[in-house]
Amino acid sequence: MLSYRHGFHAGNHADVLKHAVCVHVGRYLTRKDAPLLFLDTHAGAGLYDLGTPEAEKTGEYRAGIGRLMPRAPNVPDLLRDYLELVHAANGDGMLRTYPGSPSLIMSLMRPQDRAVFHELHPADAARLAALAHGRRRVHVDRSDGLRGLNDQLPPPERRALCLIDPSYEIKTDYTLVAAAVARAWKKFPGGIYLWWYPVIDRSRVLAMEAAIRAAGIRKTYKVELCMSPDTPERGMTGSGLFIVNPPFTLPDAAQAALPWLAETLGADGPVTAGWLLPE
Numbered sequence: 001m002l003s004y005r006h007g008f009h010a011g012n013h014a015d016v017l018k019h020a021v022c023v024h025v026g027r028y029l030t031r032k033d034a035p036l037l038f039l040d041t042h043a044g045a046g047l048y049d050l051g052t053p054e055a056e057k058t059g060e061y062r063a064g065i066g067r068l069m070p071r072a073p074n075v076p077d078l079l080r081d082y083l084e085l086v087h088a089a090n091g092d093g094m095l096r097t098y099p100g101s102p103s104l105i106m107s108l109m110r111p112q113d114r115a116v117f118h119e120l121h122p123a124d125a126a127r128l129a130a131l132a133h134g135r136r137r138v139h140v141d142r143s144d145g146l147r148g149l150n151d152q153l154p155p156p157e158r159r160a161l162c163l164i165d166p167s168y169e170i171k172t173d174y175t176l177v178a179a180a181v182a183r184a185w186k187k188f189p190g191g192i193y194l195w196w197y198p199v200i201d202r203s204r205v206l207a208m209e210a211a212i213r214a215a216g217i218r219k220t221y222k223v224e225l226c227m228s229p230d231t232p233e234r235g236m237t238g239s240g241l242f243i244v245n246p247p248f249t250l251p252d253a254a255q256a257a258l259p260w261l262a263e264t265l266g267a268d269g270p271v272t273a274g275w276l277l278p279e
């Protein structure tokens with residue numbers, strides 16, 4: 001049932017886009033002293049060894065983070081903090097390890113913040129629990145992340161950054177996720193939601209956009225980076241994120257970074273940064 005393992009894909013172009021945006025938004029939110037909940041609904045294993053057979057089998061990280069690391073620190077603002085955290089995860093600067101969203105989030109957390117990581121796959125959940133072991137105010141939950149999103153909002157902190165990053169293994173995931181985000185937003189309209197999607201079949205992306213409009217989720221920004229043009233063939237050509245309630249810094253940072261990122265990664269598909277629904 002759960003056949004997706006993020007270890008095959010860690011550090012690819014989709015991770016680069018998602019994690020750069022996540023770190024940018026998280027850094028902005030942690031400027032204010034008030035406590036923050038980080039809720040990662042589909043957390044994965046947390047940290048990836050790029051020398052494993054899984055990572056080497058696809059080699060996806062080479063065409064993603066592998067192309068960015070040599071360019072640091074001369075990178076657009078959107079990528080700077082993210083690349084610093086990837087460097088920090090690789091003491092001597094050689095790219096051997098890739099930090100997944102829980103690692104990046106734990107690096108951003110201050111003592112007053114809290115994190116909840118949902119992960120259903122038993123092996124990845126065990127690795128994540130080991131990584132988070134001994135961390136204060138970090139909880140690894142081996143239950144369904146979409147249910148967690150519903151159950152934990154609104155949080156006592158009254159501030160939350162929610163990363164919704166499913167593997168979309170089953171076609172119905174698209175509609176389930178859209179419904180879960182709409183429900184969460186209705187319960188907690190002030191939350192910041194980072195909702196990742198793959199571009200495999202453009203009609204599914206359009207359906208998610210229609211669901212956002214139908215639910216009336218205002219203030220939704222969209223960034224998308226595709227490595228190749230849309231195609232009816234199988235396979236992921238790119239990915240994007242819907243960001244609900246982004247910090248005011250995100251649009252300028254994303255617009256400045258995307259053309260650079262597209263060139264550096266050799267992308268020649270659609271590249272978008274703009275409001276889906278403004279305020």
Ligand SMILES: C[S@@+](CC[C@H](N)C(=O)[O-])C[C@H]1O[C@@H](n2cnc3c(N)ncnc32)[C@H](O)[C@@H]1O
Binds near residue numbers: 041043101120
């Ligand atoms: C794309 S990966 C997550 C990557 C991670 N967020 C990161 O950026 O490093 C999706 C993960 O969701 C897990 N998963 C699948 N269905 C789930 C569910 N209903 N609830 C929680 N986790 C789930 C999968 O096992 C997989 O590890």
